[in-house]
Amino acid sequence: MRFTYESPEELTPLLENCDDPRIKDCKFGSYSKAKFISDLVYFNHGSALGVLQTELVEKSYEILSWLVSHGLEFVPIFERQAYKRQGKFYFWGGLTLAARGEGEGLVMSEKRIASSLGVEFRLKRRVKSLETEGGKLVGIRLDNNQTILSKAVVISCGGFESSSELRAEHLGEEWRDVVVRGTSLNRGDGITMARKLNAAMTGSYDQCHAVCMDSSTPEFSGSRIPHQERKHFRKISYPFGIMINSKGRRFVDEGADFRNYTYAQYGREVLRQPGAFAWQIFDGQVRDLLYDDYRQPGATRISASSLDELVRGFPDVNQRNALETIGQYNSATPDSSSFDPTKKDGLGTLGLTVPKSNWALPLVVPPFEAFRVTCGITFTYGGLSIDSDGRVMRSGGSRIPGLFAAGEVVGGLFQFGYPGGAGLTAGAVFGRTAGANAASFSRG
Template sequence: MAPPQRCDVLVAGSGNAGFSAAVAAKQAGAKHVVLIDKCPEEWAGGNTYFTAGAYRTVHGGISDLLPLVNNVDDATAKRIDLEPYTNDDFSKDMKRVCSGRSDPRLSKILIEESNATVKWLKSNGIQFQLSFNRQAYEVDGRLKFWGGLHIKTEDGGKGLIEDHKAAAKNHGVEVIYSAALKRLIPDSQTGAVTSVEVQSNGREAVIETGAVILAAGGFESNPRMRSQYLGPGWDLAKVRGTPHNTGDVLETAIRDLSAAQAGNWSGCHSVAWDANAPSDTGDREASNEFTKSGYPLGLMFNILGQRFVDEGIDLRNYTYAKFGRAILAQPGHVAYQVWDSQTSSWLRSEEYRPERVERISADSIEELAEKLTAYGLENKDAFVRNIKEYNDAVYAFQKENPDKKWDPAVRDGMSTQSSTTRLPLGKTNWALPLDKGPFLAVAVTCGITFTFGGLKVNPETAQVISSATGKEVPGVYAVGEMLGGLFYENYPGGSGLTSGAVFGRRAGTAAAKAVAGATR
């Protein structure tokens, strides 16, 4: 499809934030909304496609969420334990996980509008479910939800993008793929962006527009920029999602508009990722299933046979996005996740089934160490010794705390640290002895999801701020990964998709109103 000569609002990027912005603009009265993406249509969805589709949202408990979801019958509802997740809960998680650095205005809007935005998405046709497979454990016959992250979209990111595409079509959004934003052209007098240059199917075209919403992702798929901003070695991280998020539009906005930069440019979301996954692109069939997030149930070792993180320092939702960085920092950028028969059955099948990951099994720790040498383990003696020392520490803690009960759905306090035995690097929660065969291990590396550095915006509208004037650039907005200032070093799981929808909705609405005001 050839680009039009003119539109009211142009959106760059076909992920959750871009589609949210485009639909919001139409709902706010923009007559002609065009969404472009440089990727071919078969790569539609950006990084959203590769997510689990989880949205972190404030809610009043199970009664607030049941009207949103399509996968709970009456009998199941009676077995669910799901506490409310309040504004205060979300705020404390943001402050704690992001080291108190998150822009307070952006964070406040994200939190306070999360519930209404999820309900808005549902009204647009996005299908939600309770996340039984990822966020609940069955304990004593009860389905216990944990970690403040309770809903996901049907069929994860794949289903979310299909629903977003359907919503855009229903609202009359014109979507053009294989169309790259190359230049933002401001008016020489007002500074307002009045047109953009687009390269489509090898041809350049200029589109006149009343407003532009930038939702084209970060630079996680660009090894040069990763090494430049995240630091040495980051060019070796594996790309979890789309290969098309190469930072082009970030650099275009900085070049053409002197857009102010904001946020944690040396930070990113990175996870424990299948060591055998492709290096430079996600797999659209496997999608999020290359994530390996079962480490709280076991231990992680590097190739020297040493543990390097406290696997139980917090619930997985608050550690998985930073442990990829920890793995990348290890020798060879590889680690081994290890479990025994007590916990291996608790691993999620979509991530750890034999069809998805290479499982390394053994009847003893010594045999497992020997097998791992074929996967890069250099010091099998240290590996065996450290597991035995860990086991001794766990038994000492259990002897001292006989009333403590292992519970993967809460921070259970089952630790390695007692008055008689303390490891240099303890395990704070969910510490069980790892001594009941058969044993299981998988090799993991670092998979980068998205980068945290972006553009400075007015939190009320997501309008881009100029570094030259300190004022808003007329008619230009940034959302999704391109919005800087929310996440630092880490993020509470599921808040990325929520941010994309919250600020996408705000930007789309503001852009439509700005266009309407200019044409009166």
């Protein structure tokens, strides 16, 4: 989860339940408010932060503390956000802690904690509509026609990433058949239901979070597949290699920034390529830097002891061009002695039309490996318009009494890109606000 901390000491209270002996060897650095703001401004294409974005930054640390106060446990992300140098773990990319047990651990812990506070869960039912009487919100209706009466409702049922029709309508026809990284159930229901009460839509409906996924990823790679079996799907270590398309050409600056700042945009770039796929190519020098995902059984991998042999293994790529591209790339790489994965090392190619700005090691050390990737959508950016109390707004600026929203159903937080780890933080920050205000509304 992305949150601000001005110094490593601020992490201590968040790690109170973590007894990992490696913590004493951690170089956490800092992730200042100024940096979080500039990250979001960058993804706004320069526009100043909106009210919700400012709130996200301001409350990001506080929300972690609040979750810890309720018994949630956080641990350093050694495997994915740190590299070891001279016995120390250097964290990079503004992302240091995750819930113990990752996503599953987070959900199970939250469920346990919420249950102990008296929260009742009703699963396996689809909410079909918001119920009104005389224009006033009075509850929800389920797919079995049962009605649940309530003065207040918080909509938090995700975006529209799982609906191929809505993807095609808002993101473009080319998104109709992409694979979905999460659940098959986020079909934009919350937006559709609230729209019937004249809720306003906001944000970048034509933008989304989409990453490079293994070509073997099924249509929905979410919760129905056990965690261990889907570990090989994600393929986001491209900063340490290159990506080529079916024409045998590179098409993005793989080293433009830490993967945290590019991975959510590069799925779209892969989708734009002919055939909507790419091959990621690495050499033996970086083998240990690749995420564990690359070593899992099931990955679409080719391995070879020479580049010629590797390229001959591509069934769907212009092989002559591919060898030429790799040759040009290798010739454009500088002396690699200052290579450093823990920072933007400035080791960039010279003179290429598509540059690689950091970590540009030449592909020279066998074994050479290639992984075939496609685009996988994670979530959508457009959604309902809310105010800073979590209340759902109408088009004219008034609020729909009793209706609140949080999480990815909310639009306007991420415009043209996404800094990794901000989704869960946003969900927690605005979920807490919406929940608290829905409770007071119900009591009042």
